[in-house]
Amino acid sequence: MVLRCIKCGRIYPEDEIRYRCDCGGLLEVVIDLDKVDTKIFDGKNITLWKYESWLPVKKRVSLNEGGTPLYRLENLEEELEVRELYAKNEGANPTGSFKDRGMTVGVSKALELGMDKVICASTGNTSASLAAYAAKAGIKAYVLVPSGKIALGKLAQAIIYGAQVVPVNGNFDDALRVVVEASRELGVYMLNSINPFRLEGQKTIAYEIYDQLQRVPDNVVVPVGNAGNISAIWKGFKELYEAGVINELPRMIGIQAEGASPLAKAWKEGREFKPEEKPETVATAIRIGNPANWPKAWNAVKESGGLFESVTDEEILEAQRILASKEGLFVEPASAASLAGLIKLLREGAIDRSESYVLITTGHGLKDPNIVVNNFKLPEPIEPTLEAFRRVME
Ligand SMILES: Cc1ncc(COP(=O)(O)O)c(C=O)c1O
Numbered sequence: 046m047v048l049r050c051i052k053c054g055r056i057y058p059e060d061e062i063r064y065r066c067d068c069g070g071l072l073e074v075v076i077d078l079d080k081v082d083t084k085i086f087d088g089k090n091i092t093l094w095k096y097e098s099w100l101p102v103k104k105r106v107s108l109n110e111g112g113t114p115l116y117r118l119e120n121l122e123e124e125l126e127v128r129e130l131y132a133k134n135e136g137a138n139p140t141g142s143f144k145d146r147g148m149t150v151g152v153s154k155a156l157e158l159g160m161d162k163v164i165c166a167s168t169g170n171t172s173a174s175l176a177a178y179a180a181k182a183g184i185k186a187y188v189l190v191p192s193g194k195i196a197l198g199k200l201a202q203a204i205i206y207g208a209q210v211v212p213v214n215g216n217f218d219d220a221l222r223v224v225v226e227a228s229r230e231l232g233v234y235m236l237n238s239i240n241p242f243r244l245e246g247q248k249t250i251a252y253e254i255y256d257q258l259q260r261v262p263d264n265v266v267v268p269v270g271n272a273g274n275i276s277a278i279w280k281g282f283k284e285l286y287e288a289g290v291i292n293e294l295p296r297m298i299g300i301q302a303e304g305a306s307p308l309a310k311a312w313k314e315g316r317e318f319k320p321e322e323k324p325e326t327v328a329t330a331i332r333i334g335n336p337a338n339w340p341k342a343w344n345a346v347k348e349s350g351g352l353f354e355s356v357t358d359e360e361i362l363e364a365q366r367i368l369a370s371k372e373g374l375f376v377e378p379a380s381a382a383s384l385a386g387l388i389k390l391l392r393e394g395a396i397d398r399s400e401s402y403v404l405i406t407t408g409h410g411l412k413d414p415n416i417v418v419n420n421f422k423l424p425e426p427i428e429p430t431l432e433a434f435r436r437v438m439e
């Protein structure tokens with residue numbers, strides 16, 4: 046197993062602490078596919094560490110991540126007239142988001158490399174997850190978050206798990222710049238998704254979807270922020286394909302929030318990627334203007350024959366309400382971008398109703414309760430009598 050630059054192909058040893066190639070390109074972990082266990086996809090006992098032979102770490106800092114439910118969304122299938130629709134509910138991970146898949150592998154790698162301090166920039170979920178896994182590993186975590194722009198539940202998580210929370214006057218992109226410099230200068234191990242080991246954990250979403258469905262869906266719909274997750278899921282499917290486990294690949298569909306949609310804009314306008322200076326969206330998790338993994342995500346969408354789309358904040362909040370009220374699935378706004386994107390693409394006739402779709406619902410709704418409560422006016426309290434309640438029912 047080695048690290049390889051996706052831009053120039055240069056190879057680096059796996060135990061060298063580096064996040065980019067000397068040419069500036071992103072790195073990926075090259076797994077030795079001759080050594081993986083291809084016989085384990087039997088639909089049983091699904092957890093992330095079931096796929097250990099496909100992962101580049103020997104140590105294991107775990108909180109029992111992965112094995113998340115794949116729900117069939119029958120009510121929405123009927124309403125939207127789609128043949129097959131599923132949600133892979135990543136909110137069921139230990140800290141309530143897909144980041145736990147990345148952190149179990151990333152923090153394990155930090156220990157293997159002898160690092161005792163870890164760091165990330167975060168819109169919230171990465172910080173909550175890193176804080177939990179660092180606590181479990183007994184190492185120090187620093188988390189840099191955009192001041193005033195992180196959902197309440199996520200902030201509470203980072204605090205209680207014992208991370209040093211550092212608010213930054215700026216957005217996620219500004220915080221990430223500082224984190225990259227700190228990892229170069231101050232001997233802290235960076236666990237944002239530029240770290241290729243983080244993405245190795247997240248690629249298990251693809252393994253699990255195949256394991257649970259026992260086939261490859263036609264399409265996987267993923268909310269996109271820093272663009273690591275869509276890249277990781279695509280890598281997972283490609284590895285299954287290259288190892289001969291599957292013989293077809295899904296289309297990857299990336300959904301961004303309109304106010305933070307540099308990839309969707311470049312894709313739809315048929316031009317080069319350009320970062321956005323002032324990203325803004327109600328879905329704070331994906332309020333990112335300069336996605337660090339954009340070249341990987343671009344390749345994923347292009348190679349798979351997929352597409353990028355963007356959705357408005359109104360469409361995101363409506364999709365969040367629909368998922369909760371029609372399917373009993375409460376997800377945070379960024380997660381609902383996947384359903385909002387699906388609805389938009391179906392309405393525009395850009396995708397086929399007779400195909401199968403897996404929505405990645407990336408984070409739990411309880412992470413951001415304010416978004417719901419602040420938009421709802423509670424009725425006046427009633428007297429504690431049957432009569433008063435009878436009037437309510439009438
Ligand atoms: C809940 C949630 N959904 C989606 C995303 C987007 O994932 P990525 O940054 O890997 O594109 C994030 C983080 O960015 C997130 O926290």
Ligand SMILES: N[C@@H](CCOP(=O)(O)O)C(=O)O
Binds near residue numbers: 167171172236273331
């Ligand atoms: N949504 C993310 C932002 C990107 O983080 P990354 O570590 O996956 O690059 C967050 O939760 O902070």
